[in-house]
Amino acid sequence: MKTATPSLTTSETFSVVSDLFSQAITGELIGMSNFASLAETIDDYEEKMEAVEHADSERSHAEGFLHFAKEAGLQVNINLEGEYWRSVREQFLAYAGKRDFIACLFIQEVILESFAVSMYTDVGDALGGEAGKLFRSIAEEEKEHLDHSTEILREELRKDATAFVDKIEEVHFNCMTILAQFSATTDLRGHCGVCHGSCMKADLHHVGLDSATMRGNALALYARALDNIGIPGEKSMVWIAQLPA
Amino acid sequence: MDRPASRLDFAVIGHQDSWANIHTFVNRIRTPEQGTLSVEKVKAIFPFIPARDLFRVTVTSRTGDTIKGVYIDTFIEPDKLGVTNLRTNLRKVEDAIAFAKKLEAPIVALGGFTSIFLEGELSPYASSNTRFTTGNTLTSAFIVKGVEQAAVENQLDLRSASVLIIGATGDIGRACVGYFQSRVNNLLLCARNKRRLERLAGEVKAGGGRCTSAIELSTLLPRADVIICVASSSNLALAGVKPEAIICDAGYPKNLFRDAADRPGFLFHGGMGQVEGGYRFEPDYTDSFYQYPAPDIIHGCILEAMVLAFEKRFENYSSGRGNITVEKVEEIYRLSLKHGIALAPFFNDNGLCPTRPKVSSI
Ligand SMILES: NC(=O)c1ccc[n+]([C@@H]2O[C@H](COP(=O)([O-])OP(=O)(O)OC[C@H]3O[C@@H](n4cnc5c(N)ncnc54)[C@H](OP(=O)(O)O)[C@@H]3O)[C@@H](O)[C@H]2O)c1
Numbered sequence: 001m002k003t004a005t006p007s008l009t010t011s012e013t014f015s016v017v018s019d020l021f022s023q024a025i026t027g028e029l030i031g032m033s034n035f036a037s038l039a040e041t042i043d044d045y046e047e048k049m050e051a052v053e054h055a056d057s058e059r060s061h062a063e064g065f066l067h068f069a070k071e072a073g074l075q076v077n078i079n080l081e082g083e084y085w086r087s088v089r090e091q092f093l094a095y096a097g098k099r100d101f102i103a104c105l106f107i108q109e110v111i112l113e114s115f116a117v118s119m120y121t122d123v124g125d126a127l128g129g130e131a132g133k134l135f136r137s138i139a140e141e142e143k144e145h146l147d148h149s150t151e152i153l154r155e156e157l158r159k160d161a162t163a164f165v166d167k168i169e170e171v172h173f174n175c176m177t178i179l180a181q182f183s184a185t186t187d188l189r190g191h192c193g194v195c196h197g198s199c200m201k202a203d204l205h206h207v208g209l210d211s212a213t214m215r216g217n218a219l220a221l222y223a224r225a226l227d228n229i230g231i232p233g234e235k236s237m238v239w240i241a242q243l244p245a
Numbered sequence: 246m247d248r249p250a251s252r253l254d255f256a257v258i259g260h261q262d263s264w265a266n267i268h269t270f271v272n273r274i275r276t277p278e279q280g281t282l283s284v285e286k287v288k289a290i291f292p293f294i295p296a297r298d299l300f301r302v303t304v305t306s307r308t309g310d311t312i313k314g315v316y317i318d319t320f321i322e323p324d325k326l327g328v329t330n331l332r333t334n335l336r337k338v339e340d341a342i343a344f345a346k347k348l349e350a351p352i353v354a355l356g357g358f359t360s361i362f363l364e365g366e367l368s369p370y371a372s373s374n375t376r377f378t379t380g381n382t383l384t385s386a387f388i389v390k391g392v393e394q395a396a397v398e399n400q401l402d403l404r405s406a407s408v409l410i411i412g413a414t415g416d417i418g419r420a421c422v423g424y425f426q427s428r429v430n431n432l433l434l435c436a437r438n439k440r441r442l443e444r445l446a447g448e449v450k451a452g453g454g455r456c457t458s459a460i461e462l463s464t465l466l467p468r469a470d471v472i473i474c475v476a477s478s479s480n481l482a483l484a485g486v487k488p489e490a491i492i493c494d495a496g497y498p499k500n501l502f503r504d505a506a507d508r509p510g511f512l513f514h515g516g517m518g519q520v521e522g523g524y525r526f527e528p529d530y531t532d533s534f535y536q537y538p539a540p541d542i543i544h545g546c547i548l549e550a551m552v553l554a555f556e557k558r559f560e561n562y563s564s565g566r567g568n569i570t571v572e573k574v575e576e577i578y579r580l581s582l583k584h585g586i587a588l589a590p591f592f593n594d595n596g597l598c599p600t601r602p603k604v605s606s607i
Contacts, residue, residue: 220295234301241271242276242279
């Protein structure tokens with residue numbers, strides 16, 4: 001059996017690490033489904049193939065986490081119908097239904113990947129060892145998705161800045177609001193349906209993490225992603241300040 | 246980063262000086278449906294936000310010219326300006342500088358704590374067309390001209406006065422020393438580093454000035470007719486000060502205890518200017534930023550970048566430490582008056598001081 005982290009011996013760390021893997025696997029499966037749906041919205045065959053490739057990469061991330069969790073004997077709970085993950089997926093599907101490629105791309109590759117890259121990095125640094133290495137290497141791969149979308153979205157902004165910023169604002173509030181509620185120090189919409197027992201956030205300190213810092217780092221990466229796309233700072237400031245906390 | 250193109254004449258990099266202001270600012274942005282965030286919740290978000298432009302600024306000169314700039318916040322925590330957070334704060338200033346460069350601002354003022362970047366030997370402007378200024382020259386000008394004005398209003402003859410400078414070895418402190426050494430009876434110099442302080446006192450004496458220096462503020466306070474606070478410390482106490490003393494607190498954050506304004510004498514917040522032609526923020530955050538008891542007041546350091554932008558003098562006007570000469574103080578002051586940027590009316594935490602300075606003109 002693999003040891004995810006040397007401190008897995010206590011029941012608290014076992015439970016937190018199990019929950020961290022559960023969230024990561026569920027998130028990856030949502031990502032996989034989103035990329036598969038994204039492929040539907042694309043006419044350009046090369047981009048379509050790329051979306052399928054990304055879906056496959058999310059699948060392999062989920063598989064990697066799952067494999068590791070099984071080897072380490074963690075108690076994994078995968079629930080795509082959990083309150084927050086389901087809501088994010090519904091938002092995505094609503095835009096996919098309208099064949100709104102840009103909105104879908106923004107949700108999956110900017111919003112979700114910002115959170116994934118940042119939180120996997122924090123978890124990886126905190127857990128260390130083999131588990132840490134796994135989280136960090138997947139964070140690196142997810143970063144490529146973030147970079148990939150930036151180019152496309154910048155081009156879109158260049159075409160019609162006002163319309164683009166308006167659209168992104170709408171998508172931000174529809175989707176980031178859910179992630180902000182999910183990542184607040186206490187879940188603002190109730191239990192996530194993924195963690196075992198009560199919310200793991202209060203127990204993160206057992207593995208050297210804290211939810212406020214993880215949330216802050218994720219928002220920071222998201223803000224930088226918005227900057228890289230070319231969203232004016234005065235806009236992104238308002239968008240972030242208006243999120244639930 | 247490609248930004249929607251609109252040419253900038255200047256940028257200002259700064260930070261907030263109290264959580265109360267930040268709390269007001271964040272909640273000012275939120276709608277009633279989104280609800281108000283507690284200070285604790287604001288504290289859990291604000292420090293993580295990377296440097297960004299918060300609003301655009303339009304300034305009008307007396308000449309009729311108009312310039313456009315942006316305010317970039319570093320999101321430095323107001324209660325973490327000390328040495329223990331230096332590394333984090335420097336990284337935040339660096340981020341803000343990179344942001345200003347991306348926006349292609351031709352001249353950037355590094356306000357408050359952020360000026361540390363230009364006062365040290367760190368060179369943030371090596372490889373770009375963007376020029377930087379600490380704004381300390383115009384700040385110094387507003388401080389010394391303010392003290393002169395306050396002396397006139399309070400019937401104090403500076404030539405027979407003892408002027409205490411707290412933070413004398415700093416960039417602004419040295420500028421004040423240079424300006425007053427031949428204009429007052431006696432300089433009282435204070436800073437914590439004895440060696441630097443004694444060296445400065447030696448220079449003043451060698452130049453024919455009279456001065457006393459001490460690292461213990463309490464020994465100098467009872468002798469001072471005028472006190473200029475330009476130290477990089479806050480919450481300094483003023484025990485034993487002459488009741489009629491004129492006090493100019495130009496610190497950012499303020500050097501003196503908040504209740505200092507309740508003591509007798511004449512205390513004003515120095516280093517501040519007022520824009521005759523006015524300035525406008527978009528979005529209009531004037532109720533959260535730069536709230537003063539009279540309109541169109543801003544810090545001298547920020548105004549310096551505006552004056553340089555009006556003049557199209559895109560140069561590292563104030564940089565390094567100890568380079569501010571009396572000639573440069575006079576030059577930037579003259580240029581600022583040309584654009585209708587004059588000494589702010591005297592004010593402190595209690596509002597406008599009962600008397601108002603006569604606006605000088607060239
Ligand atoms: N109003 C404006 O527009 C404006 C603009 C720019 C700056 N400022 C403010 O003006 C102040 C000075 O700026 P600067 O650039 O000149 O700073 P600086 O170069 O860092 O100088 C700070 C000075 O304060 C001294 N000091 C620090 N703590 C002290 C204490 N407890 N007692 C006595 N001396 C002390 C330092 O010497 P030791 O370390 O030896 O004590 C040094 O002489 C700062 O508060 C700054 O934020 C205001």
